Every structure is written in structure tokens, then in C-alpha cells.
Amino acid sequence: MNTAPNFQDADGFYERLLDAHQGLSREQSELLNARLILLLANQIGDTRVLGSCIAAARDTLE
Numbered sequence: 001m002n003t004a005p006n007f008q009d010a011d012g013f014y015e016r017l018l019d020a021h022q023g024l025s026r027e028q029s030e031l032l033n034a035r036l037i038l039l040l041a042n043q044i045g046d047t048r049v050l051g052s053c054i055a056a057a058r059d060t061l062e
Contacts, residue, residue, distance in 0.1 A: 001052040 021029045041050055
């Protein structure tokens with residue numbers, strides 16, 4: 001799992017992500033996030049990498 005910054009334009013991505021949520025209800029926003037996660041996971045495709053990413057994201061919450 002690569003945890004080093006790997007964005008070409010992190011600020012641009014974040015702005016597009018925020019823009020995508022504009023005008024959505026909380027439920028729609030959560031559905032957008034879920035769909036985006038599944039699309040990105042499909043791009044990665046490696047279940048070991050995805051498992052490591054899930055664990056790393058979870059660990060930051062505890």
C-alpha cells in the first residue's frame with residue numbers, strides 16, 4: 001500500500017469532490033461516497049491492497 005502523496009492535483013481533486021456534493025441531501029451524499037469508493041476500489045482491484053487501505057483508514061479513527 002502506497003501512503004506517500006500520489007496526487008497530480010490534490011487540491012483540484014478535493015474541490016471537485018466537494019463540488020459533487022453540492023445540493024445533495026445527506027443520504028445522497030453518502031450514496032455518492034459509497035459509489036465513488038466502489039469505483040475507486042474497482043480501479044485498484046487488488047484485494048490485499050484494498051484490505052490494507054481499509055485497515056489504515058480505520059486505524060486513524062481509533
